[in-house]
Amino acid sequence: MRLSLLAVVILLVACDSPSPGMRGGGHFRAEFEGIKVTIWKRQDKVEIIRHSFAYGQESGQIICAMAQAAASETGCRLRPETIEGDAGVLRARLQCDAAPQPATICPGSRKSDAASD
Incomplete structure (x- = not known):
């Protein structure tokens, strides 16, 4: 019984852990449109866990x-x-500079300004 409980606790803790490549980065907890996530950020990479x-x-x-x-x-x-990834875990690179931002991935949203000219 104690071993089963320990296994469950370890699995639950691991659910919020970053992949090895994201270790050492910062993280945020957020909620958007009812979706709760942990966001791991390291340099220009991000990993989002729902x-x-x-x-x-x-x-x-x-x-x-x-x-x-x-x-x-x-x-x-x-x-x-x-x-890359799915609705459980999503990984991507970030664009944080002052250059024009890339088109968003959300359906029905405006594409980049360059596409609308």
């Missing part, structure tokens, strides 16, 4: 909320061409 249950939501909506939470907390946008 914690909340997303009943009845499409994975695209969840990924969009995760990306927007990361952008809000880091002050940077996710570079769409670098995004």
Whole structure:
């Protein structure tokens, strides 16, 4: 019984741990559109781990909320061409400089200013 309880505790703690490549970076906890996440940031990389249950939501909506939470907390946008993962764990590179920001990954949102000219 004690061994089972210990295994459950270890698994729950591991759920919020960053991947080895993100160790040593900072982290934030955030909620966006009801999606609770932990955002790990190291240099220009970000890893977003979802914690909340997303009943009845499409994975695209969840990924969009995760990306927007990361952008809000880091002050940077996710570079769409670098995004990998799924609605549970998302990894990407950030663009934080003053250059024009890349298009957002969320459906129905405006593309970059260069695309609208």
